[in-house]
Amino acid sequence: MFFSRKLEAFMAVVENGSLSKAARVMNRTTPPVAKSIKDFEAVLGKRLFKREKFGMSLTQEGLELYNDLKSLYLQEKEITKKHISGIINNSIHVYYDWGKSQYLTQFYQAANKNYSHINIMRFSRENFEEIPDYDGNTLILSSDKIISEKFSLLHKIENKHLGICCQKTLVNNVNNNIDRLLSENIWLCDPALYKTAKIKKLESEIGNRGKAVCVRIMDDLNCCLRFIQTHHSLLLTDENPLKSEYEADLCFIPLTQPEIQYSCYIYKSKYHSSVLNRFLDLIDKME
Structure with a gap:
């Protein structure tokens, strides 16, 4: 990683909601991750997290820092991967539950226009938690609201009819x-x-x-x-x-x-990669 371990720990705790989960993702034990967060707060002179009974949540200052850093952090991961492996990620992954062929066609057209590769797959409510994040390159089109630690609501298309x-x-x-x-x-x-x-x-x-x-x-x-x-x-x-x-x-x-009537909810990876940016304007205009 080009960025410091302190910043990596900060982003991992935000993404996973607790020190223990972040430590598992980082292949570290909990005490070093906790120390990285404490040192990061000391360097910035700010309290970034509220310690709660079942995990950690961002303070207002922590949220502002996260919003400033999330896109830059993911781009850094892409750059690191590119220079270590020589592989450039140019794909997005779209999951949908049923129907929605009009939106999927628009995604195919946008991918072709942007010289990107797109993978479109079905999911059901029963296996939703098994959907991988793919390093910030995932979109989900759902007919129902979903609650997830990995994905956030990007756009809602209302009053659709069968x-x-x-x-x-x-x-x-x-x-x-x-x-x-x-x-x-x-x-x-x-x-x-x-x-x-x-x-x-x-x-x-x-x-x-x-x-x-x-x-x-x-x-x-x-x-x-x-x-x-x-x-x-x-x-x-x-x-x-x-x-x-x-x-x-x-x-x-x-x-x-x-x-x-039903609504189509479009979710994205909580912090997304640069390749997903090419599709955000399209999603905002979907109706």
């Missing part, structure tokens, strides 16, 4: 009655979407009217589109997937009930 994609004849057969459409046809649903409270609530509402819903779990959009062209099934999705003329016999109907 919708139904199906054959036009199915809609005509029920005279545009959406309740009948939902109750009389099979639902095709992304596995992660089907687990959400919104879909469960919609399913329960239909069931309470005396008609049990039949759901088939399918997570490939193109497969679903081909399937609904020949079957009496409804694709539940978060955007209009109809892009070409051969899909002219299909239609898309937004579900505008307030209880079906």
